[in-house]
Structures are given as structure tokens and as C-alpha cells.
Amino acid sequence: MFCGGYTERKGINEICEALDEIHSDDVAFVFVGHYGDFRTDLISELKASRHENYRVLWEVPPLGLRRWFAVADIFMLPSHAEGRPNTIYESMASETAVVASDVSGIPEQVVDGETGLLIPKKDSNGLATALNSLINNPSERERMGTNGKKRLVSKGWTWEAHGKQLADLHESIIDNGQLPSAEVLD
Structure with missing residues (x-):
């Protein structure tokens, strides 16, 4: 799952570049956003990719968004710059493992290897590698999700x-x- 603006700053280009490197056939992508000019680019890349199970959503109401977070296995946020994004807190509250860029305030939230995986910014290969790692290891995803919720509460x-x-x-x-x-x- 991705939740954020469909913009370059949020890493939409890196997501598009990583799509063909996601090897599992048993994966569903959900993208939620409410602004940004890169939405049509993302849809085009998804259509051209080998992945058929995806949703690109616009302006999801709060209850719907909470439901998407609740069913997600992995949350990705390959941003180029951030503060401390609320979407990571939402993922942690939902016990969802996080894959995010090692920028700004994100490393304060996500402990690499413990609550999620941190990747260098603008690194589509790193994004694909991290996603493949967690897609192929459900017990690791679950462990990171549980640890994320514990960190959220303890902090x-x-x-x-x-x-x-x-x-x-x-x-x-x-x-x-x-x-x-x-x-x-x-």
C-alpha cells in the first residue's frame, strides 16, 4: 500500500520503476492519494506492468483509509523528503511493516530491520529489493508490524x-x- 500525493517528491517515479522488479504473482497494490500530477503516469505504468491486481484511489474518506491500512501487509513510502509522516504512524497502529526512504524524520519512526526497512532516497532497486524481501517473508512482515505497534505505543x-x-x-x-x-x- 502507498498513501500520499501522486508526486515526484513522494517517490512515485521510484515506485513505477520498481514495479517490474516485484517478482511475486500473488501481490495486490493499493495506491491512495488526493493530489498530484503523477497519478496518470502511475496508472500507465501499472497497466504496462505484469501486475494485474491494483487499485489507484483518489480522495478516500477516513473510515475507508483506516480499512485499507488494516488489510495492508506492507506500507511503502519512498519519499525524497518528509517530516514525520502520519501515514507511517497509521501503518504502525495497524501493525503493518513499513518500507520507506531513510530521509528526514522517517528514521525516527522506523527502526531499520525492526519495524520496517529503510531504503536510500530515489533508489527504485532498493525499493524493489525491500518489497520483495517482505513479500516473500510473511513471518518477518508480521514481526515488523508487531514491533511497529509496540514502538508506537511505547513512544x-x-x-x-x-x-x-x-x-x-x-x-x-x-x-x-x-x-x-x-x-x-x-
């Missing part, structure tokens, strides 16, 4: 933990009349 990257942190911050301000130290805001 406090859940909505519940975020809500508690905000509530604690507000209570601190009300009780003390001042902002707490920087450690509380981390």
Missing part, C-alpha cells in the same frame, strides 16, 4: 497519549499559572 505516538499530554499541559498551566519545562512538551 507515546498514539492519540490517547497525545490527548493525555495536552490535558496534563493544560492542568499544569491552570494549577501553576505558567508553562511547564521543555521536557514535558517533548
